[in-house]
Amino acid sequence: xxxxxxxxxxxxxxxxxxxxxxxxxxxxxxxxxxxxxxxxxxxxxxxxxxxxxxxxxxxxxxxxxxxxxxxxxxxxxxxxxxxxxxxxxxxxxxxxxxxxxxxxxxxxxxxxxxxxxxxxxxxxxxxxxxxxxxxxxxxxxxxxxxxxxxxxxxxxxxxxxxxxxxxxxxxxxxxxxxxxxxxxxxxxxxxxxxxxxxxxxxxxxxxxxxxxxxxxxxxxxxxxxxxxxxxxxxxxxxxxxxxxxxxxxxxxxxxxxxxxxxxxxxxxxxxxxxxxxxxxxxxxxxxxxxxxxxxxxxxxxxxxxxxxxxxxxxxxxxxxxxxxxxxxxxxxxxxxxxxxxxxxxxxxxxxxxxxxxxxxxxxxxxxxxxxxxxxxxxxxxxxxxxxxxxxxxxxxxxxxxxxxxxxxxxxxxxxxxxxxxxxxxxxxxxxxxxxxxx
Amino acid sequence: xxxxxxxxxxxxxxxxxxxxxxxxxxxxxxxxxxxxxxxxxxxxxxxxxxxxxxxxxxxxxxxxxxxxxxxxxxxxxxxxxxxxxxxxxxxxxxxxxxxxxxxxxxxxxxxxxxxxxxxxxxxxxxxxxxxxxxxxxxxxxxxxxxxxxxxxxxxxxxxxxxxxxxxxxxxxxxxxxxxxxxxxxxxxxxxxxxxxxxxxxxxxxxxxxxxxxxxxxxxxxxxxxxxxxxxxxxxxxxxxxxxxxxxxxxxxxxxxxxxxxxxxxxxxxxxxxxxxxxxxxxxxxxxxxxxxxxxxxxxxxxxxxxxxxxxxxxxxxxxxxxxxxxxxxxxxxxxxxxxxxxxxxxxxxxxxxxxxxxxxxxxxxxxxxxxxxxxxxxxxxxxxxxxxxxxxxxxxxx
Numbered sequence: 052x053x054x055x056x057x058x059x060x061x062x063x064x065x066x067x068x069x070x071x072x073x074x075x076x077x078x079x080x081x082x083x084x085x086x087x088x089x090x091x092x093x094x095x096x097x098x099x100x101x102x103x104x105x106x107x108x109x110x111x112x113x114x115x116x117x118x119x120x121x122x123x124x125x126x127x128x129x130x131x132x133x134x135x136x137x138x139x140x141x142x143x144x145x146x147x148x149x150x151x152x153x154x155x156x157x158x159x160x161x162x163x164x165x166x167x168x169x170x171x172x173x174x175x176x177x178x179x180x181x182x183x184x185x186x187x188x189x190x191x192x193x194x195x196x197x198x199x200x201x202x203x204x205x206x207x208x209x210x211x212x213x214x215x216x217x218x219x220x221x222x223x224x225x226x227x228x229x230x231x232x233x234x235x236x237x238x239x240x241x242x243x244x245x246x247x248x249x250x251x252x253x254x255x256x257x258x259x260x261x262x263x264x265x266x267x268x269x270x271x272x273x274x275x276x277x278x279x280x281x282x283x284x285x286x287x288x289x290x291x292x293x294x295x296x297x298x299x300x301x302x303x304x305x306x307x308x309x310x311x312x313x314x315x316x317x318x319x320x321x322x323x324x325x326x327x328x329x330x331x332x333x334x335x336x337x338x339x340x341x342x343x344x345x346x347x348x349x350x351x352x353x354x355x356x357x358x359x360x361x362x363x364x365x366x367x368x369x370x371x372x373x374x375x376x377x378x379x380x381x382x383x384x385x386x387x388x389x390x391x392x393x394x395x396x397x398x399x400x401x402x403x404x405x406x407x408x409x410x411x412x413x414x415x416x417x418x419x420x421x422x423x424x425x426x427x428x429x430x431x432x433x434x435x436x437x438x439x440x441x442x443x444x445x446x447x448x449x450x451x452x453x454x455x456x457x458x459x460x461x462x463x464x465x466x467x468x469x470x471x472x473x474x475x476x477x478x479x480x481x482x483x484x485x486x487x488x489x
Numbered sequence: 490x491x492x493x494x495x496x497x498x499x500x501x502x503x504x505x506x507x508x509x510x511x512x513x514x515x516x517x518x519x520x521x522x523x524x525x526x527x528x529x530x531x532x533x534x535x536x537x538x539x540x541x542x543x544x545x546x547x548x549x550x551x552x553x554x555x556x557x558x559x560x561x562x563x564x565x566x567x568x569x570x571x572x573x574x575x576x577x578x579x580x581x582x583x584x585x586x587x588x589x590x591x592x593x594x595x596x597x598x599x600x601x602x603x604x605x606x607x608x609x610x611x612x613x614x615x616x617x618x619x620x621x622x623x624x625x626x627x628x629x630x631x632x633x634x635x636x637x638x639x640x641x642x643x644x645x646x647x648x649x650x651x652x653x654x655x656x657x658x659x660x661x662x663x664x665x666x667x668x669x670x671x672x673x674x675x676x677x678x679x680x681x682x683x684x685x686x687x688x689x690x691x692x693x694x695x696x697x698x699x700x701x702x703x704x705x706x707x708x709x710x711x712x713x714x715x716x717x718x719x720x721x722x723x724x725x726x727x728x729x730x731x732x733x734x735x736x737x738x739x740x741x742x743x744x745x746x747x748x749x750x751x752x753x754x755x756x757x758x759x760x761x762x763x764x765x766x767x768x769x770x771x772x773x774x775x776x777x778x779x780x781x782x783x784x785x786x787x788x789x790x791x792x793x794x795x796x797x798x799x800x801x802x803x804x805x806x807x808x809x810x811x812x813x814x815x816x817x818x819x820x821x822x823x824x825x826x827x828x829x830x831x832x833x834x835x836x837x838x839x840x841x842x843x844x845x846x847x848x849x850x851x852x853x854x855x856x857x858x859x860x861x862x863x864x865x866x867x868x869x870x871x872x873x874x875x876x877x878x879x880x881x882x883x884x885x886x887x
Binding site: 092484 | 528529530626628630632634635636641643645679681682683685687694695696697698699700701702704737743744745746748786787788790
C-alpha cells in the first residue's frame, strides 16, 4: 500500500518538475553587461604583400569533353574552327507494318539517305540574326576524337599523325545549308546514301562528318546533332521509314591556339586554362591609413578576426576571337602540391555556390575593368593558422579555374600583377578586445 | 500483528535512484532564472530543501534532522542513512530598465546528497548550487566598412555556474547538542562569448565573428555549525561558512585574463519553537557581505550584501486522508548581492506541505516536501516576479 502511495505520489510530482525543463535564458538587460564593442574594418592588401608566383597553365580537358561543336571562319579576322562528328551504330531493326497490316520487326533494312540535323546554340553563336552558310563534309583520314586538333588527326603518346589537310581534311563535300536564326535554331543537311553507308561503321576511325562555316566573320556553336536515316524495310519495300542515329563523338578543331598570357590571369577555354598563384595572409597589417585610423597599428591579425577574405580581380578584354558570349563561372581551389603542376591534384572548391562565381560575359569584352571578388574566408583563416580544422596543413597555392572544364572555347581574362588592376586581397577584419571575466 | 514497517527495500530503491541522479544529473543543471545573473558573479543559489523553502527559512534551525550544507549541526540529528534530491522549476516574468518585458522558465536541482552513519555520527556527501551566472544580451548596430551599411547583431552569452561538493561530518554531543563540520569544494566553469553577425546570408557573405573565453572556478569552503535544543520546545542553530578566494583560471585559448574573487564569510542562525503541539514557529537570519568582491569586479555591477531573514509557521498536525501532512507558510527577504544599482531585494511568500510516505517509528523512510513560492526581485530598474516550486524527495534506510 505504501509502495503504491510512493509510486503514485512520485508519478504525480514528476510532471511538475519536468514541465519547466525547457531551459530559457533571460535576454536583453541592456548595454551594461556587454563587453567592448568590436570594430569592423576592411583593408585591401596589394599583390606584392600577399601573393607571388602567378602562372598560367593550359591543356586541361579536351574540346571533346564539351560535347558541343564550334565552327568559325576568320572570326575577328583570326579564328577558324571546324567540328567533327562520328555516329553510333545505326538501328538494325525496325517495327514495320507489312502488307497485311501486321506490325513486325524487320531486320533487313536498306539505308537510302538521310539528313543531319544540328541544334544551334543561339546564345553562344555570334552571328545574331544574320544567316550563315555551313558546309557538311565527310572525313577521309583516321582521327581520334580526344586528341584531334587543327594540325593533327591523332596526337597520342608515340602516335602523332597530321591531317592530310589542316583542319580535318581532306574531306569530301556532302552538302551545304544556311542557318537563318530568324527561321529557327536548326540546320538540316541532306546526306546521300553513299555517305550514310560510310558513316554506318563507327569502328572505322576515318569516317565522320566535318562541319565548317562558309561565311567569314562569325563563330557559331551547336548544342547537339542527330542523323535522321531514310530506310527501306524489306517487309514494305515501297515505303521509306525514318530512323535515328545518335552522335557518338563530337569535337572541334581550331586555329590559332591561344598562347598563355605573360601579364595576366586566364581562366576557361577548351582545353581549359588555369591560373595558379602562391598566397600568404599577412600576419601584421601596418601602414594603411584608413585601417590604422581605427585600429592600433601595427596590428597582428589572428585567424578569428577574418570575417571576410576574397581575391579581387579586375576583368580585362579577352582576345577578341575568344571573348565569351555567356557568363563565365569561376572557381577557386587549393593546389595540393604545386611542385607537381600542371598535374597537381586540387582540393575542394572554396566557392560556396555549386555553380561558382558567375561573371557576365561583357566583363571580358565590351565593358572590361569590372572588379570581381572571389571569397575564400574559411581558407584564409586556415592559411593564417597554418592548418585546417582537421589539423591538416593548409596549402599556400590557389588555382583559379572554370567550374566545369572545359565550359566553352572562350575564356576569362583578368589583369595580372604589375598592371593597373592587379589582383588584391580584400579582408574584412572584426577586431575586438578579449572577453574578460566580470 | 503489527504491520511490518517497510523494509529497507523501498528506501534502498529510492536511495539508489537518488544516487543515480546525483551521479548523472549533477548540479550543473543550474540555469538562468534571473536577470541579475548578468551582474557581477551572478545570483547566489541556496541548497535547501522543500521544507525550508515552504517555511521561508534560510537553511538553518528547523526541527528534526536536516540535510542542508548550511546547517551542519542538523546533520548530526539524522539517525539513519539518508538520501535527498531537490528539484526546482521556476517561471519568471521580468521587466528590464528599458521597459522590455519577457518570461523565462527553467529547472535546477539545487541539492543532492547522501548521508551515512559512521564513527558514531553521520557522514555526508552533498552537491549543491552556489552561483548562477547564465544570461544573454543582444545589441544591434549598423557598420559601414566601405561596401555600404550593413546591420550587425552582437550577441553576448554567458553560460556558467558554480556548484559545491561538500563532505561533512556531524554527531550528537549529549542529548541536546549536535555539532558538525563541512569541507566544501567549489567548482564550475564559465563560458563567455561575443558573436557578431553581419546582415543575413542573402545580403552579405561576411562571416560571423566570435570572441570567447572559458574559465574554470576553484575554491574551498569550510563550514561549522551547532544545533542545540534549549528545551523540549525550542531549538537554535548557528553556522559559519568561511570560503577561500575563488580562482578563475582561463583555458588555453582564452585571451581574457585570470582572476581571483573574494568570497564572503556567511553567518547563519535559526530557531524553531513549538508554540503548541500543532504549531511550530521558525525564524532564521543570514549575514553575508559580498561588498569586498567589488574591488575584484570590472564593469558596472555593484556588490552589496545578501543579508536577510525568514520566518515561518508549520501546522504540524494537519491531516489529509488520514495521514499527517504538515502545512507550512513562510516569508523571507534577502538582499541581492550583485546589481546594477544599490539595494536589490528579493521577497518571497511561500507555502507548502510535507508527505510522509513511509515511516518506521519516528523515522521517515520516504518523504516528499513540496514548496510553492511567489517571489519578487527588484532594484536597479529590474523587476522580476516569479513562481517557484521546490520538490525534495527524501529516502532513508534502517
